[in-house]
């Protein structure tokens with residue numbers, strides 16, 4: 001390794017994390033003046049995980065920063081738009097009806113006066129049963145099957161914040177094409193040996209020979225091929241709090257008249273939950289479950305029953321998941337990004353998001369080959385914080401349940417015991433609204449108090465507020481929001497029309 005500036009980076013792995021990292025770093029370091037040689041080494045014998053099809057909204061800024069044309073990205077990946085996540089069955093049925101709530105990406109801030117969220121709480125909630133319907137525009141858009149984008153909207157711009165549903169395999173291919181066009185070197189080869197000196201990688205070996213670089217990114221997925229060589233005892237499991245450690249993913253064909261939903265669905269089943277992610281050409285579904293409670297066969301049967309016995313199955317894949325993260329993501333000259341760094345079950349579609357955080361923070365921390373250990377420590381602290389915050393946010397979805405129909409859900413209620421800070425806050429949030437300051441000092445930039453309120457109120461965890469409001473005034477305000485929602489629906493394209501418009505473009 002040279003002692004000056006970083007001049008070469010090898011990324012091992014050609015899944016989403018490998019190509020997202022390579023493309024982003026290449027644009028940063030080489031767009032104006034070529035500074036760093038970037039090479040991706042990808043095995044053609046070891047596939048990518050091939051799931052990971054829903055995103056959070058902030059991924060738009062990352063794609064924009066990579067210089068990707070949004071319309072092209074969407075077309076190349078059979079993508080649809082996503083206004084949020086609909087949660088079904090996460091609580092007991094209410095009055096015989098399935099419990100349902102929606103988590104949009106919209107920001108509904110509270111204060112300084114009496115805000116719409118608090119007003120909704122104080123107004124008896126009579127006519128508007130669901131908080132998301134009372135406080136967001138997105139809930140109205142999806143009810144009408146509308147996309148979050150207006151006709152002729154600028155790239156990456158929406159009437160409300162939005163993310164994507166995209167085909168993970170096509171996305172890796174698309175990113176590879178863009179990266180290699182932009183000058184990233186691509187080697188198809190399998191790493192068979194990692195030569196380490198202390199905590200530094202000196203070289204790696206493939207069938208093409210020996211490869212050397214200043215920095216090595218481990219994007220080899222759950223294998224963690226490089227990071228495991230530079231440090232042992234470097235994993236913290238989250239399975240005590242989040243016991244779902246397996247998944248079965250199933251691609252389903254559409255019936256002729258089906259229009260893709262502009263939102264993800266997460267339906268609670270007996271031993272976990274099932275996702276539904278609609279692409280242009282097919283539906284992605286999957287059951288994320290606790291493998292200590294049911295077998296692969298039972299999970300597959302449950303997913304088939306959930307999808308409907310008549311559904312046409314195109315493909316089924318079973319997956320093991322390592323739920324947790326590294327204690328140290330950056331060791332010596334090796335940085336683990338993507339599944340090799342950590343994984344939290346995909347309930348809030350955060351896999352690509354955490355890659356985005358990992359590579360952006362790497363770019364701000366990576367100044368030279370001689371950085372002091374404190375800089376690596378800073379990176380590791382921030383990444384660890386991001387995973388811990390995310391773990392807490394996911395546990396929130398489980399621990400608030402009142403379901404007790406299976407042992408899985410009884411245990412879910414106790415999952416908060418593994419998140420003491422959340423446990424304390426849940427008591428606090430019975431007595432006051434959840435606000436920015438309660439979570440300040442955390443590491444999550446994507447899930448803030450606004451997101452917490454959608455989950456808390458969606459799952460009926462309401463605070464007692466010592467205020468009274470004028471019902472007429474509240475009615476006026478909700479009617480005003482209703483008119484704004486109607487206007488937003490009028491100004492946006494139906495999801496079907498949006499998809500059509502993309503594919504009509506030359």
Ligand code: FAD
Nearest residue numbers: 013014015017043049052054191220221338339346351352
């Ligand atoms: P992989 O895709 O596993 O890529 C690993 C790469 O390493 C491959 O190219 C392979 O060839 C290469 N490799 C391995 N060994 C070698 C070797 N010896 N030599 C050379 N190359 C090698 N994320 C989301 O954002 N949204 C979701 O909805 C979502 N859902 C998910 C559902 C499930 C069930 C799971 C398990 C994950 C989900 N994720 C989701 C996470 C997402 O799939 C991953 O974060 C993302 O795909 C990144 O994967 P990766 O690139 O780290 O690893």
